[in-house]
Amino acid sequence: MTDLSVLAVTTGLAQFWRFGTTTTVRPRGPFDVSYHELGALIVFLWWVSLHIFQTRDERIIGDGPDEYRRVTRATTLMFGWIAIVSLMFKWDMSRGYLAFAFPLGLIGLLCGRKAWRVWLRRNRRMGRHLSNVLIVGGPQSAEAITLWFQRHSDYGLKVTGVWVPDASTKPNQSLDVPNERVPVFGNNHNLLHAIGETEADTVIVTDTEHLGHHGLRDLTWQLEGVDVDLMVSPNVVDFAGSRIHVRAVAGMPLIHLEEPQYAEAGAWPKASFDRGFSLVLLLLASPLLLVAATAVKATSKGPVFYRHRRIGLNGAEFFMLKFRSMRVGADTELSLLMAAQGGATTPLFKVKDDPRITRVGKFLRRYSIDELPQLINVLRGDMSLVGPRPQVAAEVELYDDRAHRRLRVRPGMTGLWQVSGRSDLTWDDAIHLDTYYVENWSLTGDLVIIWKTFRAVLGSSGAY
Known part of the structure; x- marks a missing residue:
């Protein structure tokens, strides 16, 4: 019913946008119908197409990208057939009408599915619809x-x-x-x-x-x-669906597992995307960067930027840039604070209610503004937009063999564990997410993580 409502509203808006309140306009061609009747036909065919492509199959509802992929495929092919039919019968439909209805309808359908997915997952977490x-x-x-x-x-x-x-x-x-x-x-x-x-x-x-x-x-x-x-x-766990294929050998179904994808994570498509997108972000965020730099300089003594030695790709060291959010000399106090909180022997050194953070620094950290200078690290090639977070040498010394796989790719400004709880995650959960990312990398996955990062930052969950 949501699909049907979205399609009806879409065709109505397309007609209003193209023809206003006029109801007598008709496509030129062999079929004597009005745009009202054409819209009703498109809605019916579109809705049936969604059913034919099994976009409402219970096995894909609420989980994974397949639901969205099927909706997109059904919509694209349906409008392709409309174009073919109109060309065959020389039916001159308004291109503006179709150009408005097609993308708006697809966006509406995907948003409707997303809204139901959010509702379904919320109810499942409460023990319903299981x-x-x-x-x-x-x-x-x-x-x-x-x-x-x-x-x-x-x-x-x-x-x-x-x-x-x-x-x-x-x-x-x-x-x-x-x-x-x-x-x-x-x-x-x-x-x-x-x-x-x-x-x-x-x-x-x-x-x-x-x-x-x-x-x-x-x-x-x-x-x-x-x-x-x-x-x-x-x-088989910790394998993305794209790496799993079923093959029939001599009549026996076998599961074929593709090799880890960390080589692809270092290839030119990801590097080009990182540098291009980081440059755009730097230009857009330049006013915010200027305000943040002024606030840091005006409220506490010391430099604007904090340069910290981190471990990057294949164990190489580099200096990561941040806006300074702590008082000068804060590094010398870390060991005492970690010993007091009982975290000196575990990776992911984090201190809750850290007394070293300045008032401005607390605000910058809450909304991750202090991380924005790392876009310069991305432009240099030291870091990526998405990847495991870079850690200090003392933390890397505590790595086991599994954790060392984090170093197979460039460290990132954000990653899976940042959008899955950030500092609230345990070390085991964080390393599980990072190794999953390393071995199952995809550019689409990076885009999803970037989108979720914006949501996590605005909600400021797990940030301290």
């Missing part, structure tokens, strides 16, 4: 998936039970997970009984060896006509 999941496999893998779904509740899956088809279980046995009881059923129960007990509408198979050689095939037969979705988890 799919109950029965895990088929061992308790160990079931616990891992249950905890994963608990941390990502806005994606709409909740584990309500586990079925281990080749082992017996104790009475009232359940998974060892916090905040909820997830019962475990053994071979004294069949699949349909476990589904009924857990009220599951989705079955996820995690360990196929528990089913035997033909067990998965037999499982699909048992679920025929039950209206339950069946999925198989390959236990």
Whole structure:
């Protein structure tokens, strides 16, 4: 209904913008219709096109880019067919009418989907509109998936039970997970009984060896006509969908995993985008930079800029620029403050309620204005707009092998962990997000992170 409303409003606005309040204008050609009738036809065909391309499929609603991609494809092809038909029959429709309706309608549809997605995820976080999941496999893998779904509740899956088809279980046995009881059923129960007990509408198979050689095939037969979705988890995490492909080899489906993408993150498209976009941002933010520099100089003694040695690409050192937000000599006090807060032995050195920060510095940090001089680092090639945050040598010395993968790409002004909680994240969460970014880089992902950064900065969440 939202799609239909958006399309009706779009065609109405297109007609008003092109012809005003005139209702007698008709396209020239073999079909004697008014623009009112043409608009109604376009709305119908557009709405049907969205249905044909399965843009409202429950499997893609509320998660991932596929929903938006299908809406865009359906809209583009529908208007392509309109152009072809008008050319074939020499039907002279107003180009201004179509040029207005097409982009406005697409933007309206995408905004409508985004609004519903926000509503859906908010409700899912409150425990509504969830799919109950029965895990088929061992308790160990079931616990891992249950905890994963608990941390990502806005994606709409909740584990309500586990079925281990080749082992017996104790009475009232359940998974060892916090905040909820997830019962475990053994071979004294069949699949349909476990589904009924857990009220599951989705079955996820995690360990196929528990089913035997033909067990998965037999499982699909048992679920025929039950209206339950069946999925198989390959236990592949931390891989973006673009790196995962299913191939059939000798009739056997195999999952092909592409190599990590950190080589692409250093290629010329990203470098060109970084330098071009940072130059534009510097020009647009120049008045703000001037005001911030004046405020820093007028309110505290010391230089305007703070140059700090950081570790960059492949361990190379560089000086990162910031507006000075602390009093002069603040670095010498860091070790005492970290020892007092118990964080001296962990990376991501952050001090809450830091007494070294000046009044102006607190404001600059709240809205990340102190970070803007790093655009100069991006122009120099020391940093990127998006990437893992550059850290000091003392923090890098605490890296393990996994954390060292952060150094495979240029450090960034913003990154995944900045838009996912910023300083409120634990070190393990931050390193998980950064390594995911390094291995699954894409230019589209960078654009999404930049957009989310603006939202996080305006909300000033996790900044101190």
